[in-house]
């Protein structure tokens with residue numbers, strides 16, 4: 018057994034709140050990482066993951082303090098070191114890669130220069146060697162044309178490329194350990210998969226240890242050798258990746274794994290009720306209120322983190338034996354349930370040949386007759402049935418939000434027809450009748466931004482009620498608010514809360530209640546679950562499915578997570594650069610024949626199973642604008658046919674019949690069937 | 693790390709407190725804010741009550757007792773017409789206070805709402821109106837005030853309107869800048885997509901969010917306006933004599949500064965305590981609202 022590189026021993030971190038009471042953030046956390054090992058740290062938001070990550074770098078949030086315990090890095094106590102010694106360890110021996118790469122880079126400095134500065138600061142490379150080392154580093158993170166890239170400013174790079182530069186900077190001092198805090202959250206699936214492969218390779222090559230923090234179990238499964246699961250500031254399970262994903266022994270691990278939508282399983286998973294308590298606020302096990310295995314002892318005695326079986330598998334649970342005795346794979350199969358609903362054979366929204374552009378030619382363009390750039394979104398023809406859920410999928414910048422905003426009247430369409438029950442939806446919202454506005458409602462991705470922070474929940478839900486039902490009296494509106502809150506499973510007392518006093522999942526429910534207050538026929542959902550924890554995501558999906566069933570509502574559902582789409586959608590439209598690639602039912606989309614782009618997306622999905630490798634087909638170089646002619650996907654397509662794909666717009670092909678599954682590609686269907 | 697702790701705090705039992713109560717709570721803890729508030733309240737109460745509590749009639753000219761040094765009878769002495777400076781100092785802020793308070797309210801209302809509307813509308817309207825505003829802001833404000841008041845006269849109502857109008861430009865800029873932070877927020881998009889009227893969006897969605905910036909800016913505008921009013925009065929365009937006013941008193945009694953400094957000190961102390969009070973208060977208010985003072989500063 019080799020020596021540990023970093024050892025966290027019985028660490029408790031807390032702060033005193035305004036009332037002078039001690040609030041724990043971390044409680045008796047112990048874990049260790051060996052050289053070259055990758056530890057994945059998972060848990061719901063707010064459970065203390067980042068606090069632990071920062072503490073490993075010797076950082077504490079202002080006001081927080083170490084209550085007890087220590088962090089030993091190569092035998093040195095991180096909190097006992099002088100600032101100077103700490104500075105020399107940071108970046109040199111241990112480096113941090115934060116979530117938002119864009120913010121970590123200086124916007125006004127060329128990226129090459131930034132890496133050189135880090136090199137000069139953190140290493141003893143000097144002179145001409147720094148430049149070579151910089152180019153070498155950029156090559157190491159697989160940026161194409163490192164010399165060219167080095168000359169760019171951060172904003173001239175895509176999110177994935179920025180993240181690579183940050184990785185290069187972190188590697189500059191050849192650290193023994195990297196702490197990564199959600200480094201791929203917010204990136205596209207394809208980009209994320211590429212970055213993860215890169216990290217895996219680098220670690221294998223350089224022998225760097227990693228602590229990888231994420232709430233995404235798919236990501237954790239891909240990178241980790243070992244996984245530590247956190248709940249309410251405590252480690253509740255610590256085991257090899259294989260064990261924790263195959264036979265989790267803590268009820269929380271089982272609950273989390275059972276709440277992830279799966280690519281290979283149809284239906285919505287079970288959601289976990291409740292939310293984590295404040296660390297240390299319950300006398301017994303913190304998980305008691307949410308635990309299906311809880312017994313009497315759980316609410317009075319806090320369980321110890323103990324070794325179970327012979328393998329190094331630590332679990333903090335009184336009843337782990339009972340948990341392990343139930344067959345997890347069988348349990349998993351039972352939790353996915355399909356909410357039955359019937360789409361009618363009547364069109365709700367019909368789009369034909371819709372084209373949307375952000376380009377506004379100015380006087381000079383018009384005088385010079387500059388040719389217009391290709392429209393952001395073009396050639397969209399879709400027929401969405403009443404009561405159906407149509408998912409729009411595609412990478413960031415593929416025009417999903419643009420289409421939805423046009424349907425809701427926030428953006429004008431350049432040409433084409435959008436028809437809704439004989440009403441024209443290409444017109445701006447100002448020119449729509451109140452009745453039409455009422456029937457089409459929009460829910461956004463980020464509930465923090467979509468709820469006015471200065472309004473109480475009552476005021477938020479009151480807005481559509483006042484607007485669309487002017488005859489309702491105050492008391493009727495009040496009753497309706499409570500009814501709506503109950504429908505989204507929130508207690509009526511939430512009426513008096515402000516958004517700042519609710520969790521992410523609760524806020525999103527309020528946003529859903531607001532949309533449903535209008536009694537809409539069509540609800541446009543723009544990434545409504547991507548800002549939520551998995552445990553909450555399942556509940557929100559369930560809620561949406563139930564609401565749809567009650568009122569036969571039509572959904573247009575934007576998501577980048579293909580597993581979520583699989584769980585909720587009836588039909589899927591795959592978009593690339595504002596052009597449709599493939600349209601079909603969920604079953605048709607999720608099985609061959611695939612459009613090459615769909616195949617790329619599917620291959621990049623990370624599943625919560627350490628044995629499954631992603632298939633990286635196309636490069637992850639994003640494009641800023643669609644090509645002028647030919648297939649939209651031509652520049653990244655692994656199956657590109659020279660002189661055809663770049664010249665001729667590919668035809669729609671129909672594997673079955675003309676009303677069903679369709680794929681837009683030059684390659685014949687029978688060849689696309691071979692994956 | 694902010695994220696983590698915030699999330700933890702979010703889960704704690706709900707505090708049934710409105711943002712207003714929170715602000716007051718923060719304000720109460722600040723020494724500067726409480727001193728400022730006390731000074732302001734003192735001046736307002738004084739303005740309301742001074743005519744009834746002054747020891748002597750502030751306009752009474754006691755010819756034999758001219759340029760007298762402070763005594764128990766005349767705490768601040770007398771001016772060259774023999775008027776009691778202490779009484780005059782106490783009542784000398786009444787017109788200034790009323791004109792500037794109303795003027796500030798007016799400036800913040802019209803300027804604030806215009807600013808929010810411009811920020812919300814954006815596009816050509818915003819561009820053109822802002823050019824006009826910038827042009828108007830480029831003219832020295834004292835000149836503008838002097839011009840308008842010399843034409844329209846020194847009637848307090850005219851002054852209120854004039855001050856309210858001219859100080860509204862800065863409020864436009866401040867409100868517009870604050871609004872631009874919010875217009876792209878999805879709650880505004882949501883309101884637009886719902887089909888809400890522009891008026892509702894400006895008043896119900898945007899105003900509550902920029903209100904804190906406007907409040908702080910309003911407090912500062914008030915202190916600037918007081919200085920403005922006193923400057924005008926100093927130049928003889930304030931109140932119609934013989935009504936006492938600090939600015940005018942300072943101007944007139946400068947000549948006797950050497951023999952009777954209190955005739956200047958009295959009104960100067962009154963004016964400065966009020967202005968310092970307002971500044972302390974607006975500083976603390978900005979802090980209590982979690983704003984950077986620089987955001988609320990007039991241009």
Ligand SMILES: Nc1ncnc2c1ncn2[C@@H]1O[C@H](COP(=O)(O)OP(=O)(O)OP(=O)(O)O)[C@@H](O)[C@H]1O
Nearest residue numbers: 375393411412413414415416417418419420577641
């Ligand atoms: N206001 C704008 N002006 C110019 N171009 C824009 C504007 N908004 C979006 N675009 C461009 O339009 C394209 C489509 O953007 P859109 O926001 O619809 O993508 P999306 O599929 O919703 O992506 P994401 O998954 O990141 O939300 C992108 O190339 C984007 O850069």
Ligand code: SF4
Nearest residue numbers: 302305308315334335
């Ligand atoms: S100790 Fe009890 S409540 Fe806690 S996880 Fe185990 S069974 Fe559940």
Ligand code: SF4
Nearest residue numbers: 648651654662682683
């Ligand atoms: S048409 Fe050509 S470039 Fe486009 S997806 Fe098919 S093979 Fe690829």
Ligand SMILES: [Mg+2]
Nearest residue numbers: 417418543544
């Ligand atoms: Mg989007």
